[in-house]
Each structure stands twice: as structure tokens, then as C-alpha cells.
Amino acid sequence: MTKPLQHFVPVARWLHWAMAAGLLAMLFIGAGMVASVSARHEQLIELHKPLGIALLALAVIRLSVRLATRQPPLPADLPAVQALAAKASHWLLYGLMLSLPLLGWAMLSAAGDPVNLGAGILLPPLLAPNAATFALLRTAHGYLAYLLFCTVLVHLAAALYHGLIRRDGVLRSMARGR
Amino acid sequence: MTPKPPPLGTAATLARFGLIALPVLILGLTLGYVRGWLDPGRLTPAKVVDTLQASGGPHPGYRRNHAKGVCVTGWFESNGQLAQASKAEVFAAGRTPVVGRFALPGGNPYAPDNSVPIRSLALRFTQADGQQWRTGMNSMPVFPVGTTQAFFDSLQASRPDPATGKPNPAAQQAFFASHPETAAFLAWVKTAKPSASFATERYDGLNAFYLVAADGTRQAVRWKVVPEGVTPTASAGEGADYLATDLEQRLAGGPLRWALQMTFANPDDPVDDASKAWPADRRTVEAGTLVLERAVAQNDGPCRDINYDPTVLPQGIEISGDPLLPARSAAYADSYLRRTGEVNSLHAAQEPRP
Numbered sequence: 001m002t003k004p005l006q007h008f009v010p011v012a013r014w015l016h017w018a019m020a021a022g023l024l025a026m027l028f029i030g031a032g033m034v035a036s037v038s039a040r041h042e043q044l045i046e047l048h049k050p051l052g053i054a055l056l057a058l059a060v061i062r063l064s065v066r067l068a069t070r071q072p073p074l075p076a077d078l079p080a081v082q083a084l085a086a087k088a089s090h091w092l093l094y095g096l097m098l099s100l101p102l103l104g105w106a107m108l109s110a111a112g113d114p115v116n117l118g119a120g121i122l123l124p125p126l127l128a129p130n131a132a133t134f135a136l137l138r139t140a141h142g143y144l145a146y147l148l149f150c151t152v153l154v155h156l157a158a159a160l161y162h163g164l165i166r167r168d169g170v171l172r173s174m175a176r177g178r
Numbered sequence: 179m180t181p182k183p184p185p186l187g188t189a190a191t192l193a194r195f196g197l198i199a200l201p202v203l204i205l206g207l208t209l210g211y212v213r214g215w216l217d218p219g220r221l222t223p224a225k226v227v228d229t230l231q232a233s234g235g236p237h238p239g240y241r242r243n244h245a246k247g248v249c250v251t252g253w254f255e256s257n258g259q260l261a262q263a264s265k266a267e268v269f270a271a272g273r274t275p276v277v278g279r280f281a282l283p284g285g286n287p288y289a290p291d292n293s294v295p296i297r298s299l300a301l302r303f304t305q306a307d308g309q310q311w312r313t314g315m316n317s318m319p320v321f322p323v324g325t326t327q328a329f330f331d332s333l334q335a336s337r338p339d340p341a342t343g344k345p346n347p348a349a350q351q352a353f354f355a356s357h358p359e360t361a362a363f364l365a366w367v368k369t370a371k372p373s374a375s376f377a378t379e380r381y382d383g384l385n386a387f388y389l390v391a392a393d394g395t396r397q398a399v400r401w402k403v404v405p406e407g408v409t410p411t412a413s414a415g416e417g418a419d420y421l422a423t424d425l426e427q428r429l430a431g432g433p434l435r436w437a438l439q440m441t442f443a444n445p446d447d448p449v450d451d452a453s454k455a456w457p458a459d460r461r462t463v464e465a466g467t468l469v470l471e472r473a474v475a476q477n478d479g480p481c482r483d484i485n486y487d488p489t490v491l492p493q494g495i496e497i498s499g500d501p502l503l504p505a506r507s508a509a510y511a512d513s514y515l516r517r518t519g520e521v522n523s524l525h526a527a528q529e530p531r532p
Contacts, residue, residue, distance in 0.1 A: 024205075028212050034512075035214035035222050037326050037505040042489055042497065045507075111514070112484060114310050120493045122308050131483040135519035149209060153202050160201070164194040167183035 005072040007173045012069060015062045016174055020152075022055050023097070027149045034142075049104070050117040056101035063094060075168040086158070089151060096148040100141065102126070107137035221330055223508040227516065229333045230509075234285015239524035242513040244298055244314075246289050247281030248376075248422050249479025252433060252470035254303055260440055260465045263397055264389035266494030267305040269465060274303045278470060279481040280376040280425065283316070290418040295370035297421070299381040299403065300486035301468070309492035312484070314506070315381035315403065318370070321452035322363040326505035332357075359453040374411035375424045377434050380404045385488060385506075386449040386498040389440070398443035398498060400456065403436035403468050425473050433471035440465050450499035477524050485514040 008016070026048065033044035074083050108115045109125035110133040116122055127133065163171030186194065210216040230242045237245055258271030268274045278301045282294055296317055303311040323329050335353035336345045354360050373379055383401040390396050411424055428434060441462045448454045476482050489497050489507040497503045 028209060031209055031213040034508075035212070035220065035224075037221055037223055037226065037508045039499070039501065039504050041223075041504040041508045111518075113490065114308055116309070120309075129483060131518040131521040134483075135515060135521070138515050139519070153205060156205075157198050157202050160198040164197060165186070165191065 005070055005173075006169065007072060007176070009065070009069045012062070012065050012071075013174055013176075015058060015065060019055060019058050019062065019097070022051060022058070023148070023152065026051055026055060027145060027152075030145055046118055049115070050121075052101040052104050053117060053123070055097065056105075059094070059097040059101075063098070066094075072169075072173040075166075075170065078168070089155060089158070092151055093148075093155065096144055096151065100144055100148060103137050103141040103144065107134055107141055110134035110137055221327060223512040226326075226330055226333070226505070226509040227512045229330065229337065230285050230513070231516075233333065233337050237285065237287050238520035239517055239522075240285075240287045241281075241517060242285050244279075244281040244283055244300075245285050245287040247279045247298075247476050247481070248425060249474040249476050249481035250278045250280060250425075250470045251472045251474070251480060252276050252278070252468065254301075254438065254466055254468050256466035257464070258466075259463050260389065263391055263395075263440075263442075263463075264494040265392040266311065266389075266492040267307055267309070268303050268311055268492060269494070274305060276468065276470070277302045277304075277480045277484060279476065279479075279484070279486065280421070282421075288418070291415055291421045292372040295367060295372045297373060297376055297379050297381075299376070299379075300481070300484075302481075302484055302486065302490075303492075305492055307492075310490050311492050311495060312486050312488060312490040313383055313401070314486045314488055315383050315401075317373070317379040317381055318363065318366055318384075319382055320362045320366065320455045321384045321502070322360045323357060324359055324451035324453035324500075324502070326501050328357055328359070329502065329505065332360075359451075362453065362455060372415075374413065374415040374420065375408075375428070376421055377425065377428050378405055378408050378410050381436075383488075384452045385500045385503050386443065386452075387491070388496040388498060390494050390496055396496070398447070398449040400441050400443075401438060401465075402441070403438050406435040406437055406467070408434070422473070422475075429471065429473055433469045435470075436468040438465045438468055439463070450501065452500055452502055482524075483518065483521075485510050487511065 007013070029044045029048050029051070033041055033048060036044070074086060078086075105115055105123065106126045109127050110130050112129035114122055115125065159171050159174070162168055163175075207216065214220050214222050227242050234242065234245060241247075252275075254268065254274045254276050256269050256271055256274065258269070260269035261271070263269075278299060281298045281300065282289055282291065283296050283298060284294060298314060298316045300314040301312070305311070323332060332353055335349045337349075338344055339346045354364060381403050386398050386400050388396040389399050408428075415421065415424065417423075439462050441456065441460050443449055443456060444460060447456045447460070474480065487507045487510045489503055491497065
């Protein structure tokens, strides 16, 4: 019989907080670059592409860590609907973390644009150029980014609810550990 | 497991819910501000394209500016003269394939060819290493304005009056009067006549860029393509679509050629203001020959789905501080998303329309 974990393993916590900062930065960079005609537009795009690919790599590592390690269980007295919401929102977050950068990469490919990460690093296209496909992927990239932002806000509120109202150790399981 | 915490009083509970709501609100409002929703005064790509669209009328599937055009294909034959100044593969001696597009400014894909004296040429060079150089050039020596706000104001001043369907001359005069930087352009446009051919025109890149050498040296440049060995079309064009006809006829007799000329700035020349031409004596290097050999109607042509964003550049060419470059990039991206989402309505559209 193994004792239930109190905390996420250190590499999982490290990945969580690094990606939290990276994802929030990406969401603000994305929102800013589509609403700007100034030099900031170019600067933000030059950040958005390499950071997006870095977050894709981190998301893959993180999913592997998640599948390879044990997680602290949710509190036994958590209402079933909240437990379900917690599980569903986590898998939604994983899905969006993986699909948003892939959509960005694929939409640039569909536009026939070089997928340029700067410093001469070019990624191969994921699919052949096609205008209608581009429009679909680009639109999905935008809407799913808003969905990710809303999910992150709900996740943040829920974490604080656990930490401040329920005080059940859920927030602490990600905040610190041995 | 965590022991059961002591219960909270009503006031403490409310305060803690406030603490939960605060970061959520701050993040949400900040994103709304960054996205421009809480900053209605900001000039956004969508506003620029909305204004272009309002002037050109609704033409689903077409570019919101330079809507009327024709695709061309060919190559660039570099002579290697710029290989020292720029590490871009396109300037090494040899051939780079090109997909281009001749067009008229304006948002109406059915505009008569004699309605404007300006023609444009956009090019996409695709290097063997996959990097691209995209450029959009115009047949005028200088851009009317140097800032994005002034460009937007000029679009608004030339919007058709709902009552007459034509731009309001008073608004246009007021715009030019309050923008003295337009003088050079106005002096040119006064004598400019709509040409009878795309082939006889010189096309200027207008915005400045930097060439970057292998050792990191950066030099400010502007480029243009100058027609080689063309004879003017004998008569002024007839009908609304004479440019495409003339192009087909000329290409039937063989490829058309332009010399690609790169002009280097002197140290004090303005590199961030497209409304200021550089003096004519600046060092100019001929980089090679642009050869165009085939034209294809744009609705099925290879240029249709290309966004000629002038900030798509290979290593070895960089944007300058010219504010029109990021503005063009941002507005083209917005227009590109709108028209690619409507691409299926293009097949129903007749081209050209009587």
C-alpha cells in the first residue's frame, strides 16, 4: 500500500509554473499583435512563434510526466460535480496546450508562409497551402486561444477557491512540496 | 490528509471570494485592453481594412486593396553583385523562382484600368532553402505619407460620400493641406497618366530595408525594378481591362524583363519615412534581372493565395524602422483572413465583369 501523495512531483510543479508564465505571456502577445499596427506588431510576432513552439515542446514533456508519475488525489469530500469539473478542465487545458501551437504551425503552412522561428530556423510545413484551410485554422486558433484564456481564469479561480475557502491542500499540492 | 480547517465567518468568506475575483478581473481586463476592446481610440488592423472595404465596396474573396490584378510567374536571375552586401540566397549568382502579381490600387476588382495612374507589382521570391522574400512595389517614386495614422486619415478623407458615391473633394483637400509631406507625391501625380501597359512601368519598393551581410554589416536600402528593352504600347488602352490584354500580348512574344536595382542610403538619409525620396545620386547597384514569362488570371492563379506581406524576408534582409511596414503586415494579415474565408465565393464571381 503506497501512501497518497501530498504534492505534485517537483518536475511537474516546475513545468506547471513555467508553462503558466509562458501561456499567459503567449495569450497577451497574441491578443496584442492582432490589435496593433505599430512596430510592436512585428516584435510580438517574432516572440509569438518561437515561444509557441517552445510551449509545444514543454506540453509534450509535461503530458509524458503526467502519464508517468502519480498525482495527489483530489480531497475525498470534494462534491462529485466539482471533481468532474476539475478532471475535465485539466484535460481541456492539456488539449489546448497541445493543439494551439499545432494550429498556429499548421495555419502558417496552409498560408504558404515560411514557419520562421528567427535566426534562420525554419520549420517544415505541416500541410500544403490551401486558402480555405488557412481561414478555418486561423479562426480556430483565435477562438481556442480565448477558450484557453477563459479556462486558465477558471483554473486560477478554482485553485484560489481550494486555497482560500476550502483550505483542503489542493493549492498547496502545486504551490510547494518537499 | 489535511485536517479540517476552522470555519470562516461571513465577512471573512466574502473577503476571500474578493481575493479570488481580483486576479481574475485584473487579467481579464488587461487582456481586453491589450486586445483593443477597452481601448477604442487605438488604430487597429481591422479599422484600416474596414475603411478600405467601405471604399472599395463588398467584393467577397478579393483583396481589400489592390483588388484588381493578374498573376505572373517567372524568376529572378541574380548577377551576384549584392552577395557581399546581403547574405540572402536570392542575391547569390543564380536563379530564384518568382510568383508575382500586377495590380491596381483600390478595393474594386472591376475598376477600369484608366481609373488610377498607379500600377503595382508584388513579388514572392522562394529561395532553395525555403526562406522567402515578399515585396509589394508601386509605379510611383514616393509614398504620399510617412506614418500609419496619416495613411489612415488619407483613407478616411477619400472615402466615397454616401450622397454622391464619390470622394468628397473638400475632405481630400483638407487632408492634403494638413499633410505637407504629401507634396512630393502630389507633384508626381499631377503629371502621371494611367499607362497602357504593366510592362513599361518602373516599380518602387518605397519603404526602406536593411541588407545584412554575412559579417553582420547592415546597410539601409530601397529597391526598384526598371523595365528593360520595352517599347511603349502604341495607343492608349481601350475598354476597362486593357492591361491584362496588353500583358498577354507582350508575353506571347517572349518574357518581360526588369532590372532589380538596389539603392544604398547615405548616412543622413531618412530610412523610416516613405514620403521622403532619397536624392537621385545615391549609389545604386544592379542586382540582376527579373524575368516574367507567364500570366494567369488571378482567380485561379498562383498569386491568389499569397499574402504579399513586405515583412516576410529571408535572412540577409531586415525591415527598417519605417512604421508603414508593420502596418502593412498587420493590415494585410487581416485582409488575408477575410478573403481566404470567402474564397469559395470567388468561383461564382465573373471576371471580368462587364
